[in-house]
Amino acid sequence: xxxxxxxxxxxxxxxxxxxxxxxxxxxxxxxxxxxxxxxxxxxxxxxxxxxxxxxxxxxxxxxxxxxxxxxxxxxxxxxxxxxxxxxxxxxxxxxxxxxxxxxxxxxxxxxxxxxxxxxxxxxxxxxxxxxxxxxxxxxxxxxxxxxxxxxxxxxxxxxxxxxxxxxxxxxxxxxxxxxxxxxxxxxxxxxxxxxxxxxxxxxxxxxxxxxxxxxxxxxxxxxxxxxxxxxxxxxxxxxxxxxxxxxxxxxxxxxxxxxxxxxxxxxxxxxxxxxxxxxxxxxxxxxxxxxxxxxxxxxxxxxxxxxxxxxxxxxxxxxxxxxxxxxxxxxxxxxxxxxxxxxxxxxxxxxxxxxxxxxxxxxxxxxxxxxxxxxxxxxxxxxxxxxxxxxxxxxxxxxxxxxxxxxxxxxxxxxxxxxxxxxxxxxxxxxxxxxxxxxxxxxxxxxxxxxxxxxxxxxxxxxxxxxxxxxxxxxxxxxxxxxxxxxxxxxxxxxxxxxxxxxxxxxxxxxxxxxxxxxxxxxxxxxxxxxxxx
Numbered sequence: 001x002x003x004x005x006x007x008x009x010x011x012x013x014x015x016x017x018x019x020x021x022x023x024x025x026x027x028x029x030x031x032x033x034x035x036x037x038x039x040x041x042x043x044x045x046x047x048x049x050x051x052x053x054x055x056x057x058x059x060x061x062x063x064x065x066x067x068x069x070x071x072x073x074x075x076x077x078x079x080x081x082x083x084x085x086x087x088x089x090x091x092x093x094x095x096x097x098x099x100x101x102x103x104x105x106x107x108x109x110x111x112x113x114x115x116x117x118x119x120x121x122x123x124x125x126x127x128x129x130x131x132x133x134x135x136x137x138x139x140x141x142x143x144x145x146x147x148x149x150x151x152x153x154x155x156x157x158x159x160x161x162x163x164x165x166x167x168x169x170x171x172x173x174x175x176x177x178x179x180x181x182x183x184x185x186x187x188x189x190x191x192x193x194x195x196x197x198x199x200x201x202x203x204x205x206x207x208x209x210x211x212x213x214x215x216x217x218x219x220x221x222x223x224x225x226x227x228x229x230x231x232x233x234x235x236x237x238x239x240x241x242x243x244x245x246x247x248x249x250x251x252x253x254x255x256x257x258x259x260x261x262x263x264x265x266x267x268x269x270x271x272x273x274x275x276x277x278x279x280x281x282x283x284x285x286x287x288x289x290x291x292x293x294x295x296x297x298x299x300x301x302x303x304x305x306x307x308x309x310x311x312x313x314x315x316x317x318x319x320x321x322x323x324x325x326x327x328x329x330x331x332x333x334x335x336x337x338x339x340x341x342x343x344x345x346x347x348x349x350x351x352x353x354x355x356x357x358x359x360x361x362x363x364x365x366x367x368x369x370x371x372x373x374x375x376x377x378x379x380x381x382x383x384x385x386x387x388x389x390x391x392x393x394x395x396x397x398x399x400x401x402x403x404x405x406x407x408x409x410x411x412x413x414x415x416x417x418x419x420x421x422x423x424x425x426x427x428x429x430x431x432x433x434x435x436x437x438x439x440x441x442x443x444x445x446x447x448x449x450x451x452x453x454x455x456x457x458x459x460x461x462x463x464x465x466x467x468x469x470x471x472x473x474x475x476x477x478x479x480x481x482x483x484x485x486x487x488x489x490x491x492x493x494x495x496x497x498x499x500x501x502x503x504x505x506x507x508x509x510x511x512x513x514x515x516x517x518x519x520x521x522x523x524x525x526x527x528x529x530x531x532x533x534x
Contacts, residue, residue, distance in 0.1 A: 004088075006037040006191070008044055009198050011051040011213040012205065017041045022221040024191050027094040027342075027373035028335045037191040040218035040225050049234035051213025052152035052181035058211040060149050060179045064516065068119035070208040071176055074168055075111035077200035078104065085196045092190040093162050094335035094373065099298065100163070107163040110170055110463050114177040117486050122519040123147070123177075126509045130523060130531070131500070142500050144510040147493035149179030151236035154229045156250075157187035157194060158241035159337050160301045165483075166190070167197040167217060170463075171239030171264075174488040176214075180236070184217040185226045189338045191219055223249075230254050230263070237262050237492055241303070241483065244268040244396075244474050251477045264491045265477040266470065268396040269424040271304050271458040274413070274445075275311035275320065276430035276438055279455070284316055287429050288323035291402075292331075294457035296377050299334035300400030301341070304425055304458040307396055310416055313383075313406040321404050325362035325379050333368040333376040334400070341398060345375045348397035355393065357386035358403070375399045384412045388419055410438070417444040422472025422479065425451040425458035448472065450482065 006021065007014035021036035059067075081104070089100045117123050124146040131142035153175040157166035164170065167184050175182050186194035198217040205214055218225050230238055230253045238254060240247050240263060247265030254263045275287065294306050311317040336342040349365050352358055364376030377400035384407045387393055393403065407413045426449045430438065435454075445452050450471035461469060461484060469484035470476045476483075481491050498506060508515050512531035519528055 004035040004192050004195050006035045006195070006219075008038060008040045008219055009202065009215070009217040010044055010048050011055075011216055012202055015040070015044050015047075017044055017219070022188065022191075022219075024092045024189065025338070026091045027338055030339075030371055030373065033088075033091055033192065035192060037219045039220050042228060044218055045225065045228045045232060048183050048213070048216035048218065049152055049229075049232050052183055052216065053213075053234045055181045055211040055213035056149070056151050059181060059214055062179070062210075064118050064121050066208070067177065067179065068115045070204060070210055071111050071115040071118065071173065073204035073208050074176075074201055075108045075115065077203050078111070078168060078197060079108050081196055081200060085193070088196065089162050089190065089193040092193055093337055095162070095298070095337075103161060103163045106463065107168060110164065111168065111173050113463065113486065114173045114489070117489065118177045120518070121509065121516045123486065123489055124509050124518070125495075126518060126520040128510060128520060128522045128531070143497055144501070144506065145495055145497045146507065146509050147178070147490070148496050150492055150494050152181045152183060152234050153492050154235050154238045155182055155184045156226060156238070156240040156242065157184060157190075159187050159189050159341065160298075160303070161241070162187070162190040162193045163197065165241045167194045168201060170484055170488055171241075175237075175239070175492045178489050178492040180492050181214045182216075183229060183235075184215075185229055186217050186219050188219070188221045194219075226250065227253055231257060233257075233259070235261060238264065239483070239491070240265040242267065243398075247477060248474075262491070263477055264481055264483065266303060266424070266483050267474055267476060268398075269303055269471065269475045270307035270394065270396055271423055271425045271427070272417075272420060273306045273309040273427045273457070274417070274429070274438075274441060275309060275317065276428065276434035277312050277314075277316065278431040278434045279429045280311060280316040280320060282431065284320045285323055288320050288327070290457060292324050292327040294459045295402050296328075296331050296400045297459050299336055299375055300377065301337055301398065302459050304461060305398075305400075305402075306427060306457055306459070307402050308394075309402060309404045310407060310413055311404070312410070312413065313408055317404070317406055321361060321379075321381055324404075328362040328364065328377045328379045331364055331377045331400075333364050333374040336373050336375045336399065339373055342373045342375055345397060345399035345401070348399070349378050349401060352380055352393065352397070352403070355382075355386075355390060357390075358382045358393065361404075377401070379404070381406065384408065384416055387416065394421065414441055414444060417441055417448065420448050422475040423449045424469060424471045424475045425449050425453060427453040427457050429455050450475065450479070
């Protein structure tokens with residue numbers, strides 16, 4: 001690939017925005033990296049969305065095969081990105097090169113998943129209720145329904161996943177798959193990585209003869225561009241992964257528009273862990289080892305990081321706590337994604353340390369090297385009473401930190417579960433006997449999270465049709481959706497119904513002959529069959 005330009009992508013063209021620039025910082029060295037990136041202007045926002053609106057009229061008419069080939073082409077272009085791309089992503093994020101390579105593969109596979117979903121075609125959820133002119137007291141009309149795209153989607157790149165949740169990540173892939181143009185607000189921490197991927201998308205657009213304006217990407221080091229994109233009248237939906245503060249600000253801005261639009265924001269989550277007594281007694285050491293690995297994975301910078309643990313007070317929980325504390329004290333501090341995240345982590349650790357009733361069991365924060373933007377793994381403990389009375393303890397500390405809460409009884413454990421806000425996931429470690437005795441706990445958790453894991457931890461996410469990466473507020477702004485997996489496509493569509501249309505005027509997905517061979521619900525029965533009216 002040619003050298004980075006630092007310019008904004010306005011459709012297939014480049015822009016120097018308002019002329020002001022910023023540079024990416026290597027968090028491991030705190031040194032500025034090569035290339036100055038141009039901050040986008042208000043004119044860039046308007047131009048990008050004007051182009052996107054025009055592109056939408058063309059793109060939404062493309063066949064499933066054409067869209068599938070385009071998304072596959074993006075995957076191929078990203079696959080072709082070489083060592084210079086991996087090195088730049090590592091330099092901008094502090095993430096090791098093997099992690100970047102693994103995330104690259106995940107991003108490619110995610111794109112391929114959506115390409116296949118579109119090619120197969122049944123995702124449009126076609127439903128047909130045939131007419132019955134003889135029905136009494138009034139005739140029944142012919143009604144046919146399917147999903148259709150909504151228009152330009154704004155996607156915010158995430159700091160902690162520079163590939164899988166960024167320029168060509170799940171939000172972009174699902175929006176393209178649904179038939180929508182995408183405008184990305186690149187994350188300011190990894191603008192060079194973003195340019196590599198944006199260039200790959202533009203190459204795919206040109207190779208597949210897709211319309212100019214189908215994709216744009218804007219740089220900015222603050223919040224002005226993001227707010228401008230959300231408030232622009234041409235924007236129809238927003239995908240965001242980040243902090244509760246950031247997601248809520250975008251949500252409120254979208255709701256205050258003359259025409260409110262949905263913001264699908266994935267935000268803060270503690271991802272609680274429940275240690276049931278029989279499992280803790282039988283395999284507490286193994287659980288402690290796996291828990292430590294989960295908490296410290298990627299310097300704790302996962303939205304699925306297990307930030308709180310609940311268990312019954314007693315020797316088994318004490319042994320577990322000491323085991324984890326020992327492992328924490330042997331874990332070297334690691335470089336965090338950027339200075340802002342590192343400072344917020346340090347402030348969060350300090351705040352919890354000062355709370356009455358909270359004990360610090362182990363911490364490597366004092367050994368963290370500020371010059372390397374490091375954070376040190378930390379473990380706290382408290383009791384149920386303190387946890388219930390202190391709302392601040394229930395807030396996410398983004399990084400390698402967790403707090404163990406001891407409960408005096410099963411009833412108290414259930415009370416704690418009831419007190420939880422919405423989270424992305426919850427993990428429950430137990431035996432068959434535990435699960436029988438704590439069935440009411442599992443029932444409560446169904447109302448609190450988007451995913452429940454038995455005898456595992458939340459940091460592992462399988463990207464597939466059945467996954468749910470979402471949850472009640474404040475984990476997300478839309479508990480009925482997911483940002484990972486094929487169901488994510490439904491964020492960027494709406495249903496439309498065609499009543500009494502002649503066959504030749506219907507979309508292929510709704511015609512009697514079912515030319516695409518998709519699954520449809522016909523008179524309340526799922527089938528791939530054609531409709532024979534003879």
